[in-house]
Structures are given as structure tokens and as C-alpha cells.
């Protein structure tokens with residue numbers, strides 16, 4: 035208990051300081067690349083090394099040496115590059131040329147909350163310290179590049195990797211990915227932004243051709259990659275498995291050479307996703323390293339260069355880019371790596387902080403939360419997820435967690451001897467889904483133990499005997515996984531029925547959703563007095579959840595994606611374009627597609643993004659479809675009053691920052707953090723826009739009764755749209771409305787200003 039208190043007080047201090055120093059700092063303006071890439075510091079040296087290399091040595095650097103290693107130049111004492119999955123914990127060690135684990139003692143790691151949990155903090159400082167935590171463990175394990183952050187836009191609610199990814203919104207995505215990147219790289223390890231780009235589904239991920247407009251790409255799918263490169267100075271990028279508008283991502287000149295390198299000034303290296311290289315010519319189109327094989331960038335590349343089919347200048351460029359990264363990341367000598375357990379207490383503290391700030395309170399009828407222990411003698415904790423560890427699973431993103439506090443363990447510790455806990459499993463999870471990608475092998479669908487009816491009966495009896503029921507519901511790491519998308523968003527394993535039955539015998543049901551993606555809540559919501567989302571929340575998830583339920587801290591997470599009422603409400607499903615695999619679909623969309631691409635020659639397996647810009651809340655708001663819980667939503671144990679909005683000017687021009695100020699007051703008697711959000715809508719625009727778009731937010735800690743003047747900034751640069759004709763960002767003059775509220779459907783305060791092109 036003592037350690038818990040220390041953790042909490044350290045955290046409270048940190049959180050308080052963050053108010054003072056981060057108000058209105060959550061701004062990323064697209065235009066300014068503040069400093070040139072640090073990699074250029076190493077360019078001259080890279081050039082000198084290059085001059086001393088033979089062609090064979092150069093080619094050796096352009097493909098895998100082992101499954102997670104690419105070669106250096108031993109003769110010149112240039113070390114190999116060691117890669118580490120995954121985005122939220124350093125993956126266990128495997129044999130060099132197989133997926134068999136080595137079962138070492140020192141390769142267990144801290145399991146950090148998964149992607150959507152991190153984004154639910156809406157906190158760049160959390161993203162930064164998360165990155166520092168990842169880098170520290172990577173270093174101790176001898177890794178040079180972390181294969182993360184995973185940051186594709188959460189386009190479909192069923193996406194198998196939604197839990198790995200961050201958000202449905204490009205601005206929140208940009209902030210989190212950029213600060214994660216800085217946190218990692220400031221600590222001497224490179225990131226590898228993945229999966230570049232438009233890898234928004236697992237269905238047919240290895241073959242699908244994504245058809246999207248240039249504007250949707252620039253405004254929705256690419257901004258976070260752009261920000262992580264131009265603001266975070268990311269040194270590595272992983273090309274995705276899929277095609278975009280006809281070209282594989284790993285050999286897409288437009289994506290890698292034009293957008294990434296020319297437009298964004300990327301100076302680092304691009305590696306393929308595992309098995310995602312398709313040709314030797316990829317090296318010309320911008321790919322640096324083929325992983326985890328050498329089918330294309332090995333002997334055939336050497337032959338192609340010798341025959342003069344591929345220019346040596348291309349090889350030199352690709353090698354120089356790798357060398358810059360190699361020189362920027364100081365290698366860990368082999369005899370220093372993997373010598374100690376990396377999951378140290380300070381790492382657990384980071385996992386705890388993020389987990390605690392990520393938990394979203396969706397509902398709290400009768401103020402059932404926080405739990406008042408003076409009135410509770412018996413608590414039923416029900417659900418397969420109560421006692422389940424979530425570190426492993428999901429393939430590349432699995433973490434062999436050194437420690438993982440389950441919800442049940444966290445609650446037992448927090449309740450101590452004061453409260454009796456009855457645990458009932460409620461339902462049994464079985465492996466569900468399955469890989470469409472044979473590479474990874476088959477899965478175990480076995481189910482054993484008591485029957486579903488028995489489990490349900492025991493749960494109902496436990497609920498009957500308790501004052502309060504905490505149901506640990508949701509998905510698990512087999513339901514949400516790389517390699518397959520969910521077929522629907524219903525809660526699996528008979529949970530809905532069990533929860534409804536429990537509610538019939540006990541009205542005090544608190545449902546905790548252990549998910550990384552949206553689920554259909556139509557049955558569970560009415561059966562629950564309170565609901566929370568507690569994610570796949572890492573090594574300290576159980577402690578964080580207990581502290582929220584008991585009110586040691588007020589909940590402060592906010593949804594990074596929309597919970598639709600039902601799957602069919604969501605954009606890609608409503609339009610019938612997921613999954614869409616007919617050639618006709620590509621034809622319908624041909625007008626929206628970048629004219630430079632060759633959409634007319636689509637292969638059969640296409641995914642047509644005809645919702646265009648209307649992804650996530652942009653769709654629900656524009657089409658006036660009421661979600662179950664909107665993007666940005668989250669309650670806490672107090673209420674906040676918003677008042678007195680004002681803009682610092684009435685008219686703004688290109689290059690200005692619009693500064694919107696308002697007063698925020700904590701009306702309750704508990705300290706809590708609020709996440710005010712600023713959305714921009716266009717008034718009488720000639721260009722089509724979503725109803726509103728997130729353009730700024732902050733996290734403000736207020737003591738009971740305290741109020742504060744909050745200022746949020748919106749760079750005018752960030753109001754531009756991507757013009758396909760001009761191949762550039764264009765500012766449309768006119769009036770805009772700035773709405774400040776608690777989520778994407780909240781209109782607490784609003785004001786209007788105008789923006790103008792050029793000088794007044």
C-alpha cells in the first residue's frame with residue numbers, strides 16, 4: 035500500500051505541474067519544420083563511410099540478416115540494426131531465423147497501455163514519457179529501432195488493430211504519435227512509424243488496394259505521419275502491406291519518394307512490413323530495407339546493379355539514409371544487452387500514469403461511483419476479463435509482461451480486508467477470429483471447463499449476494515488482433531445475456547469494458563448503472579482501475595474514437611464499402627482519386643474509401659447520426675462550467691494563430707482534470723467540409739471550486755484544405771465557427787471569426 039501512495043503522490047505532483055506548464059501548448063502547426071532533421075548531422079560521415087564500402091557490402095544493408103536484424107558493415111565496424119516489436123512493450127527474443135521464442139529470463143518487459151488507451155489520455159506529456167519508457171527498455175535489450183508507434187487511422191470500428199492504433203482523428207493522432215516519437219528518439223532509439231500508409235483494415239491486408247482521394251489522404255490518413263516526421267523528426271518508417279491507388283506501399287514512388295522524402299523532408303530509412311516487399315525495383319521507389327527476407331533486395335538487386343538495370347546512385351542514396359540512422363543511434367555492444375530485467379519500478383510508474391489517465395467514464399447514474407466503502411460489505415467481481423492478462427496475443431504486438439496487475443488483483447489489493455470480494459468468471463472466452471494470413475499459422479479454438487449455463491448461474495448468484503457488481507466485460511487479445519478484423523462489434527462469449535441477468539438481481543452494476551475498440555452497447559448500457567472503458571491497460575492496469583473506482587483519482591480519459599450505436603451507423607459500413615472487393619467499386623470512385631494514380635487499372639481486391647473525409651465523428655456529425663458515445667467523450671467525478679469565450683481578434687491571415695480564451699471552473703468538491711476541446715466549422719464554404727473538426731485541446735487540472743482562464747491556439751495554417759489541382763494546401767477565406775466543448779457533439783461555447791488569404 036505504501037508504494038501505491040508514493041506512486042499516487044508523485045503522479046499528483048506531476049499532473050499539477052503539467053497544468054502550469056502545458057496550458058495551450060498542445061499545438062502542432064503543419065507549416066513549420068522548426069529544425070532540420072538531426073540525421074543531417076551525420077550525413078557527411080555517412081558519405082565518407084559510403085565511399086569505403088564495396089557494392090556487396092551496400093547490398094547487404096538493404097535486406098534482412100535475421101528476422102529482426104539488418105546488417106551493418108563489420109569490416110568498417112558499423113553495427114547491425116536491431117529492430118523491436120512492438121508499439122507498447124519490447125517483444126520477447128526469438129531465434130534469429132524463426133518465430134520460436136528463446137524463453138530468456140531477461141526478455142520480459144513492461145507492458146504499456148495499448149494504442150487507443152494512450153490516445154485516450156489526450157495528453158502529449160503522457161505520450162512523451164511513454165516513449166521514454168519504451169526507449170529505456172529497448173536500450174537495455176540492445177535494440178536500435180522500435181517498430182512503432184502504430185498509428186493508422188481507426189477507419190472501421192471492427193479493425194483488428196484498432197487497439198494498437200491511436201485514434202479516428204488526425205489531429206489527436208498527430209499529437210500522440212509525435213510526442214511518442216520524441217520520447218523514444220530523445221533517448222537514443224529510433225522509431226519506425228507504421229504502417230505507412232492507409233493500412234486501415236486487416237481483411238486482405240496483404241493484397242488489398244486502397245482507393246482514396248488525395249484530399250482524404252492528406253487531411254485524414256497522412257497528417258500524423260507528416261507530423262511525426264516534420265515535428266517529431268522520426269528516423270524510421272515502415273511501408274504497409276497494402277496498395278494505395280494501384281501501387282504497393284513498399285514500391286510507391288508517390289508515397290515514399292514524393293510525399294515522405296520530398297514534401298516532408300524525411301531523411302531516414304523505410305523498411306518493409308514483414309513480407310511486404312514485392313519487387314527489386316522497390317529500392318528505386320524509396321524502400322531501404324526488405325524485411326525479414328532477401329528475396330528482392332539481395333542477390334537479385336546485386337545482379338540488377340551489375341547489369342546496369344538499377345543505378346548505383348540509387349543504392350548509394352538508400353545506404354546513406356540507413357547510415358545516417360545507424361550513426362544517430364549509438365549501438366549497444368552485444369555483451370551489454372539483455373543483462374538485466376528491464377521492467378523496473380520506474381517503468382511500472384509510467385505504465386500506471388498512462389493507464390490511470392486513459393480510463394474513460396461513460397456513465398455514472400446515481401453517482402454510484404466512486405464507491406463508498408463505508409456502505410459496501412460485499413462486491414461481486416464478474417467476468418472472464420477480471421482475471422485475464424492482456425500482454426500476450428495479437429502477434430507482433432504481444433508483450434511478455436514481467437508483471438501485469440489484473441483488474442481482480444488490483445481490486446483485491448485496494449479493497450483489502452474491508453470488503454468481501456466474490457469472483458465469478460461469468461462466461462468463458464474462446465479464441466475467435468483467425469488469420470487470413472497463412473504466414474502466421476493456425477490458432478487454438480479449444481474451450482473447456484464449466485458450461486456457459488453453469489458460469490452464468492454462478493455469476494447471477496454472486497451478483498445476488500453482493501451490494502455492488504463490477505463486471506469486467508469486453509474483448510481480449512484474441513478477439514482484437516492483427517491478421518483479422520472483427521466480424522461485428524457485439525460483445526463476444528454470451529456476455530450480454532449474463533450482464534442482463536445480473537442486472538435483474540442486482541441494480542448496482544458497474545460495467546468495465548476491457549476493449550481497444552468500440553463495442554455495441556445497446557444491451558449492456560441499460561443493464562449498467564455505471565460504465566467505464568479501461569482498455570488493454572498494461573502492467574499497472576488493475577491498480578489504475580481500482581484507484582478510479584475507489585475515487586483516489588477522478589477519471590480523466592476521453593474517447594479517441596466514436597462508439598456508434600450499431601455497426602451499420604459507421605461510415606464505411608453505412609456506405610456498404612467495407613469490405614468492398616469488386617472492380618465496379620473502383621470505377622464509382624474514380625473521380626475522387628488522385629488523377630496521377632492509375633485507378634482505372636485496379637485489381638479485384640479493392641477497398642474504396644468513398645466516405646472520403648467523413649471518417650469517425652466527421653461522419654456522425656455531418657450526417658446527423660447520434661452515436662452511443664461521441665468522440666472526445668468522458669465524464670469525471672465533478673462538473674465543469676465553461677463561460678466567457680473570446681477570440682483575440684476578429685480577422686486572421688495566413689501565418690497567424692487564432693487564440694480562443696474561456697473560463698473553466700470546477701463546480702464540484704473533487705479535484706479533477708478536464709479536457710476542453712476546440713472544433714472548427716466552416717460557414718458558407720464553397721469547399722466541402724465535415725461539419726466540424728478538432729483543431730486544439732488541452733488537459734487542465736482544477737481543484738474543487740478553482741477556476742482558470744484557458745487559451746487554446748489554432749494556427750491558421752491548420753485550417754487549409756488539400757487542393758488536388760494546386761497540389762498544395764490552400765486557405766479558403768471566409769467565416770469559421772470555433773466551438774469549445776467536452777466532446778464532438780457538445781456546443782458549450784462558440785464564437786465566430788474570419789480568416790483571409792494573404793495580407794490585409
Ligand code: BGC
Pocket residue numbers: 119120181228307308430
Ligand atoms: C506487422 C508489423 C510488425 C511486423 C514484425 C507485421 O506482421 O504488421 O506491425 O512490426 O509484423 O513483427
